[in-house]
Amino acid sequence: MERTLIIIKPDGVERGLNGPIITRFEQRGLKIVGMKMLHVSDKLARMHYAVHEGKSFFEPLIQYITSAPVVAFALEGPQAVQAARNTIGATKPVEAAAGSIRGDFAMMVGRNLVHGSDSPENGAAEIALWFNESELISYDRALDRWILE
Ligand code: IDP
Numbered sequence: 440m441e442r443t444l445i446i447i448k449p450d451g452v453e454r455g456l457n458g459p460i461i462t463r464f465e466q467r468g469l470k471i472v473g474m475k476m477l478h479v480s481d482k483l484a485r486m487h488y489a490v491h492e493g494k495s496f497f498e499p500l501i502q503y504i505t506s507a508p509v510v511a512f513a514l515e516g517p518q519a520v521q522a523a524r525n526t527i528g529a530t531k532p533v534e535a536a537a538g539s540i541r542g543d544f545a546m547m548v549g550r551n552l553v554h555g556s557d558s559p560e561n562g563a564a565e566i567a568l569w570f571n572e573s574e575l576i577s578y579d580r581a582l583d584r585w586i587l588e
């Protein structure tokens with residue numbers, strides 16, 4: 440089973456879209472194994488987005504992700520990273536497929552609502568950065584036999 444880190448960014452929280460965004464992942468069958476709301480510190484923002492340091496959009500990105508609370512959660516499932524990224528849609532909302540979160544709810548790359556890890560390795564690393572082990576919960580869902588084969 441793979442895990443991925445999802446973050447509802449400040450625009451999602453401020454626009455009241457937590458419910459619709461979480462619903463997309465739940466309806467898909469991905470399992471939430473940890474969830475919290477927090478105001479991201481400058482330090483955590485820079486660690487999370489370290490790969491983008493030096494790019495033209497880096498400082499605006501840090502400003503954006505620290506500008507209001509976020510909701511962070513860990514999802515588990517088979518190929519959870521790819522499944523979640525397809526549900527999120529392309530980085531630039533104008534290129535995101537209709538039916539994806541960004542394709543349905545967003546307009547611009549600097550206000551694209553959601554983060555999703557881009558590889559299983561980064562999924563594990565990002566979850567370790569955002570969550571303590573004690574905040575992650577392993578459990579069986581009664582419906583899993585109707586979602587997983
Ligand atoms: P991703 O979120 O789809 O994985 P990344 O390329 O990892 O996209 O970029 C991280 C975040 O940085 C994006 O989600 C977006 O918020 C922001 N970003 C990426 N490229 C640009 C840009 O060209 N202008 C402004 N913001 C950008």
Ligand code: MG
Nearest residue numbers: 554555556557
């Ligand atoms: Mg990325």
